[in-house]
Amino acid sequence: MRAIPRIVVGVDGSPASEQALQWAVDYAEAVGGTIDAIAAWEYPAFYGWAGQGVPNLDVVNPEELAGKTLSETVTRVVGSAPAVQISERVMPGNAARALLEAAEGAALLVVGSRGLGGFAGVLLGSVSRHLTEHAPCPVVVVRERHAASE
Template sequence: MTRQHGNAPIVVGVDGSERALDAVRWAAREAAGWNTPLRLVSASGYPDLYIGATLPPPGGLLDELEQHGNNVVHEAELAAAAEADVEIHTQVTPDSPIPFLIEASTTARMVVLGASGRGGFVGLLVGSTTIALAAHAHCPVVSVRGQPAPEGPVVVGVDGSELSEDAIEFAFEEAALRDAELVAVHTWSDADTEAVFSETRLQFEWEPLEEAEQRVLAERLAGWQERHPDVRVRRVVERDKPRHQLLELSRGAQLLVVGSRGRGGFRGMLMGSTSQALLHHAECPVMVIRKEQGE
């Protein structure tokens, strides 16, 4: 994943829906916290509307879509300005949302989207568009849903993989930004052969599996706790499926941070039941971290 810091903007896809405005408000607060610009974009997907059509689009349709996009970003700009003092840029494009947002992600700190919407971003976080974006974006993707608790913790899923290291890094940064507690969640199962027969467990003379998993989490967090000594950390290690613990902890959390693929319970998170549970039922915003191919 390309790490964008400095003045990299936070990109928000807007479509005129109330959920999109929720995403704008969340992103405005985030941009103010990081002192980075906010980029509000509306993509109508005009070229996709008539692929394979036998008749040309009505003359003026593009003008109507552009006007609608201008109205949408203006409304979003007002919402952002009312939420936080932040530098705001707007863009209206006839491009299709998926390739446009993927391209935008190459220079973004994160891409933020509402949990659902209408227009160009319809169903963005519950269907193929989200899966495509999460599979190809070059920065974290945030689904703003539920009611984030202002005083709640940041929750991160940890499975011991390299990808979860990235999730831990982002989670520590977000917790430090908010002066919030960080809850690190690690689940295990005695049916997980990779854990049962792990090399590190063998080195400790076949220590009990639960103790081994406690140690795995402690080791994963140690370096990051040294870098962020002011972040309060609570560890949760349970014999359970990850989605159960993460969904439960999303109640009363400010943010839930997860990797899009890894080992064990988080493998294929964005393609299976865990991702569906989080994207449909988490009660706080969800930040998805992915690893680009070849890294």
């Protein structure tokens, strides 16, 4: 019996991650695979600087924000009835570490070329570059397509 390919995709709400999710869904549909859509969260590094301390988690909860962004992105990209099974998972830690962990045993890891932290014009972001060098499975980096008016 042939195993069902598990495709892991990183989702942060950026246009590049939306396109990576769409690519992953199309691929999963073609090969009979499933999708693990992963969003990572961590406290911003600047908390604690200049005596600010940790934010009030009743107001700003990075885990909830990541989960909401993930769910909204999946719905926006594939609708409420996707053609393939999609599981959504929010993981603590930086994106590269979370995606490497999620990719253990996966058939494929798919990411956008640059996420929300990327600099305009950079062809490959730090997370996607790290993943191509360290992932335990093949990696597809989907380059962001720009609108014709740009």
